[in-house]
Amino acid sequence: MSQTITIPVDEATRLSVDLFVSQGMSEADATASVWPLIDGEMMGIATHGLIRVPAYAKRLRIGGIDAKGKIAVERRAPSLALVDGGNATGTAIATRALDTALEMVAESGIAFVGCRHSNHCGALIPYGLKAVEAGYIMVGGTNASTTMPPWGGAEARIGNNPICFAAPVEGGEHFLLDMAMSVAARGKIRAAQTAGEKIPAGWAVDDQGRPTTDPAAALKGFLSPMGGHKGSGMSQAIDILCGALNGAQFLTGISSWLDDPQAPSNLGHFFLLLDPGRLIGKKAFSEAMARFRNIILTTPPADPKQPVMLPGQREQQRRRQAIANGMAVPEDLVDEIKALAG
């Protein structure tokens, strides 16, 4: 582990944009590619934050992602569009899709935009924050390379496909839920192995698909979907909305960017926006959400030291702190970004 340093948000953005520009990208495309990663880092989602900047850059260098990829938007109906990402960065493609959806929802009250020929698009919660700040409800999803067996299976054929639900709440943090489909991340299983501890039942299966509490067997096997058959089914539902519906790859058709970094991923995403002003009305929705927040936040906690929070509340607090005080990141990560741009 290297030293941790505190870096202002603007500086981290500048360094990251410079790196992508050094790989042949325009300033505008680099800016669109970088912001979701910086936002993810600000919110404390380090796995989808600054660490992805050199990872994207390496794929840009070997052509796995196209620095000059053209993003094409095709409007299919007043509330429907398909985006062909042209193998640009997934973050730039998702940004373009969300911006298209924001234009469409303002006109027709609802918009669904699907993406194909895309790549990893960072965490979904930054897109959710952007949508709620414009006053809309967002449901967004992306597919991913396979890491889990479908329920009852013994081979990885479904992805950890995250989904994000975002709803505006005035006068406090917004409702921002961003969740992947596995019970736990692989990192937590590695941590248990290092600590010499068993993992809880339900986290993983071994390489034969049998439940295990042994971290070594789990790491040779597969993550389990949350809620068993429920998370397995939901991963597939998200894949249909991201992949099959938009002409992107899905399930085992998605190549792994770890195993094949030079191959286009052809990932798919979707963004659905709804305007509460066109349904129950802006004021009534705002009042309802204030009541909603109050009911959740005043729930008696199981542990008096741990008050009940709204999804995404902590992430938005971290983001404000990062904007005010900068972000704590590994020094060698910043050095790597500078060196790659070199």
Added chain:
Amino acid sequence: MSQTITIPVDEATRLSVDLFVSQGMSEADATASVWPLIDGEMMGIATHGLIRVPAYAKRLRIGGIDAKGKIAVERRAPSLALVDGGNATGTAIATRALDTALEMVAESGIAFVGCRHSNHCGALIPYGLKAVEAGYIMVGGTNASTTMPPWGGAEARIGNNPICFAAPVEGGEHFLLDMAMSVAARGKIRAAQTAGEKIPAGWAVDDQGRPTTDPAAALKGFLSPMGGHKGSGMSQAIDILCGALNGAQFLTGISSWLDDPQAPSNLGHFFLLLDPGRLIGKKAFSEAMARFRNIILTTPPADPKQPVMLPGQREQQRRRQAIANGMAVPEDLVDEIKALAG
């Protein structure tokens, strides 16, 4: 337990419609109210099947549900509508909402219809089947009275709010996922108690919100959401789409039909329909879904005797058997329906 008898689908429908008509409902409204319950029963979802017919009838009798409730559809945009259910049966309201969405999606490629002033609407999977048989993707949800604490809480403030994802698959069973937000149903905890067994970790918390494997403590406490904070967040997201967005009640605002059967529930639902023909195209989507199904169904199973299935596959098989051979139901349930229609 009474005897089980086999009853033809048409006869079960006829008896149920007669009962609702005897409570003051028109033949057309009774027909719209009954079919989702019969479909649920056919698919083997007995908790949302024929057993609900006398339950609805008792609420009709005491005015908890209005046998003459007027359902009003308000189109807010080419792809948006709000349905005021007028405290009719939730099944008739949801049917009207889905029919409205089916009309709108045929014109504009996407439709979102929200419902308020509604009641229990049965299982969601019958609506999903109806949508996919018309060639559309459906995402539907309903809220419900509170049964779980939000994550970290020690008081029931969120419901088991189910969601259904449905996608058409030609030449076999469709993709029909219908799932509630708890890890397990209360019935399974009662079964463990009867058998003198512990329940798995993660199923429930005690009345102080502490994790428990003791079925007695669990039954005094609360069900746990699937995936912990994930299911807790998703229950809230569904409640926003069903309740806050449409002007229905949500969270603790929903009265329990067990505790207050005479009070209108003011539940909310939503139905989102998408036309694949307006996105990637009908033929390309059909081919993609055939490939999707094949990848899932050919997954090597963990247990060779338990092949991997698509969500909803078993339910559709059961439904075909019920249509061909009738449904096995408790004899005293049929007697109760006949007696109430008196």
